[in-house]
Amino acid sequence: MPASADAAWAPDSWRSRPALQLPHYPDAEALASAQDELRNLPPLVTSWEILALKRQLAEAQAGERFVLQGGDCAESFAECNSSVISNRLKVLLQMSLVLVHGLKLPVVRVGRFAGQYAKPRSADTETIDGVTLPCYRGDMVNAPAFTEAARIPDPRRMVRAHARSAMTMNFVRALIDGGFADLHHPEYWDLAWVGHAPLAHEYQRMVGAIGDAVRFMETLAGGQVHNINRVDFYTSHEALLLPYEETQTRQVPRQHGWFNLSTHYPWIGMRTAALEGAHLEYFRGIRNPIAVKVGPSVAPDQLLRLIDVLNPDDEPGRLAFIHRMSAGSIASKLPPLLDAVKRDGRRILWICDPMHGNTESTSNGYKTRRFDNIRSELEQAFDLHAAAGTRLGGVHLELTGENVTECLGGARELTELDLKRAYRTTVDPRLNYEQALEIAMLIVRKRGQIAG
Numbered sequence: 203m204p205a206s207a208d209a210a211w212a213p214d215s216w217r218s219r220p221a222l223q224l225p226h227y228p229d230a231e232a233l234a235s236a237q238d239e240l241r242n243l244p245p246l247v248t249s250w251e252i253l254a255l256k257r258q259l260a261e262a263q264a265g266e267r268f269v270l271q272g273g274d275c276a277e278s279f280a281e282c283n284s285s286v287i288s289n290r291l292k293v294l295l296q297m298s299l300v301l302v303h304g305l306k307l308p309v310v311r312v313g314r315f316a317g318q319y320a321k322p323r324s325a326d327t328e329t330i331d332g333v334t335l336p337c338y339r340g341d342m343v344n345a346p347a348f349t350e351a352a353r354i355p356d357p358r359r360m361v362r363a364h365a366r367s368a369m370t371m372n373f374v375r376a377l378i379d380g381g382f383a384d385l386h387h388p389e390y391w392d393l394a395w396v397g398h399a400p401l402a403h404e405y406q407r408m409v410g411a412i413g414d415a416v417r418f419m420e421t422l423a424g425g426q427v428h429n430i431n432r433v434d435f436y437t438s439h440e441a442l443l444l445p446y447e448e449t450q451t452r453q454v455p456r457q458h459g460w461f462n463l464s465t466h467y468p469w470i471g472m473r474t475a476a477l478e479g480a481h482l483e484y485f486r487g488i489r490n491p492i493a494v495k496v497g498p499s500v501a502p503d504q505l506l507r508l509i510d511v512l513n514p515d516d517e518p519g520r521l522a523f524i525h526r527m528s529a530g531s532i533a534s535k536l537p538p539l540l541d542a543v544k545r546d547g548r549r550i551l552w553i554c555d556p557m558h559g560n561t562e563s564t565s566n567g568y569k570t571r572r573f574d575n576i577r578s579e580l581e582q583a584f585d586l587h588a589a590a591g592t593r594l595g596g597v598h599l600e601l602t603g604e605n606v607t608e609c610l611g612g613a614r615e616l617t618e619l620d621l622k623r624a625y626r627t628t629v630d631p632r633l634n635y636e637q638a639l640e641i642a643m644l645i646v647r648k649r650g651q652i653a654g
Contacts, residue, residue: 211487213451213460216444221480223322223442223473225336225343225355233445236357240449243364245463246316246371247437249454249489255436255466256491258310260519262595263551268307268645269522269596270298271438271467271553272638273314275630276321279341282366287373288382289603290315293635295383295433296405297642303408304646310436314600316370317439317465319363320446321629322473338628342443346628360446367464374435383433405639438493441468444484451488459489469493469524472558477507486511493522495555498535502542509548522551524598528559529578533586540590553596554583561630564610568621570631573611577644584648597645601633612637 227233261267272294274281290313298309319342328337328348336353338346342363345352377383441447441462450464462468468488472495474481485492494508505523513521523543527535543550556579560571580597587594607624608631610616625631633641 211483213448213484213487215487216448216480216484219478219480219483220476221444222476223339223471224444224480225339227355227357229357233357236360237445237449239361240364240446244368245450245452246364246367247463247466249457249461249463251436252461252463252466252490254434255310255312256519258308258434258519259491259522259551261308262310263518263549263593265593265595266307267310267595268301268305269310269312269551269553270294270301270642271312271314271596272297272599272601274318274602275600275627275632276340277315277318277366277370278628279319279362279366282369284373286604287315287370288377289635291374291377291382291435291603293601293603293638295388296635296639298433299388300405300408300639300642300646303411304643305649310596311433312436312438312467313374314438314598316367316374316437317363319359319366320440320443322440322442322471324473340629342446357445360443360449363446364450364464371437378433378435383435404643436466438467438469439465440471441465441481441485442471442474444480447484457489460487462488462490465490467491467493469495469522471495472497472526475508477504477511482508482511491519491522493524493551493553495558496523496525496539497559498527498531500539502538505539506542506546506548509543509546509550513548516549518549519551521549522553522596524553524555525583526555526558526598527579529556529575529582531559532579532582536583536586537590540587540592544590544592551595552587552592553598554580554594555598556580556583557598557600557630557633564618564621566618566621568608568618568625568631570618570621571609573609573616573633573637573640576609576633576641580641580644581648584652588652597641599633599638599641600630601635601638603635606632606634608632608634609637613640 258267262269294311298311301309320340323337323339327334330348342359343355447462451460451462453460468490470481470485475494525536556576560575563569583594606626607616607620608627613636
């Protein structure tokens with residue numbers, strides 16, 4: 203039986219386990235009041251959308267689809283506006299267009315947004331000029347300003363996060379239902395860079411080829427091809443703040459068990475994946491497809507125990523491992539994990555996150571990532587999966603549709619001097635739209651090399 207049918211599991215049973223990376227709310231009554239309000243708000247997603255995504259992820263496990271998961275490292279309340287949301291959607295659509303054209307596979311599009319308002323941190327506090335305050339844990343918890351008042355965890359922020367997630371989802375759905383993703387007009391997805399970027403010609407060639415293919419199919423069919431004017435789009439976030447996730451975990455008519463209705467695809471971060479921890483206890487009981495971030499410190503036995511807890515019935519599409527090793531350690535750390543899972547016969551969707559293991563600080567104090575390291579980890583991941591007889595089924599990226607300069611290198615060869623020009627992230631550095639599209643083209647070339 204699934205854990206959700208187990209009488210020992212409930213949406214709040216995580217409270218009996220050690221909980222990491224959760225803030226301390228000084229006002230217990232305010233926290234309870236915010237949670238009561240959240241429990242009565244409408245859900246953000248539906249159970250049938252969640253189950254549809256699970257079926258698509260099962261197909262990705264079987265090599266019949268490829269998963270593109272991307273978005274901001276941490277959303278901010280201030281950037282919940284139409285321009286930021288539509289540009290984020292544009293770059294993901296552009297990337298998926300490149301992948302569909304090059305891989306000849308359907309793409310599962312998963313946005314890292316509409317809920318990515320909380321972030322784990324490596325330390326509970328930070329010190330500036332001799333002053334020590336609680337660290338910033340995302341807009342769902344506190345504010346980034348370095349003041350005592352701003353850094354106090356405020357439970358009302360969970361309600362604000364829910365509202366902004368709803369606004370984001372509403373706008374994304376309206377864009378897609380209104381034909382924003384229509385393959386007849388991929389030129390609508392263009393951002394300002396397309397006319398002059400180094401990759402513009404190659405991208406425009408793909409757009410032209412897809413347009414020709416669509417017109418050819420419609421000529422043969424004698425009319426418009428069904429559903430070519432819209433795409434499926436799903437949301438994901440790290441389900442870190444368990445007091446919030448608990449309020450969004452509900453039963454629905456004509457379905458057994460419990461669903462987290464704040465997102466289609468929640469994941470567990472590397473810092474909260476303890477086997478006896480609160481986050482695993484929570485995740486084992488929900489019916490959503492789920493993912494776990496896997497770092498270089500994870501041992502094969504630990505990985506197999508994670509599977510035992512989170513997917514004891516070996517359900518297709520249920521569990522993904524998102525490996526994030528670093529370009530320097532993936533060659534030694536990933537193969538033992540692949541071999542253990544393959545030897546045990548477990549059904550796992552493998553996804554590569556080439557971002558988080560490659561974070562560094564520059565001499566002028568910026569937190570950044572080098573495009574060459576991101577590319578190297580991703581290329582090595584394809585090679586290592588091919589050598590192990592497993593399949594890399596997707597990629598997980600922190601990116602934005604804005605013209606930021608946060609990651610070094612790429613087609614424009616950004617340097618440390620460029621970082622100060624448009625460094626806007628409040629937490630981790632993101633690929634800009636141009637670097638993100640370059641990654642999509644790299645995936646196509648690498649998959650082609652392996653297949654050839």
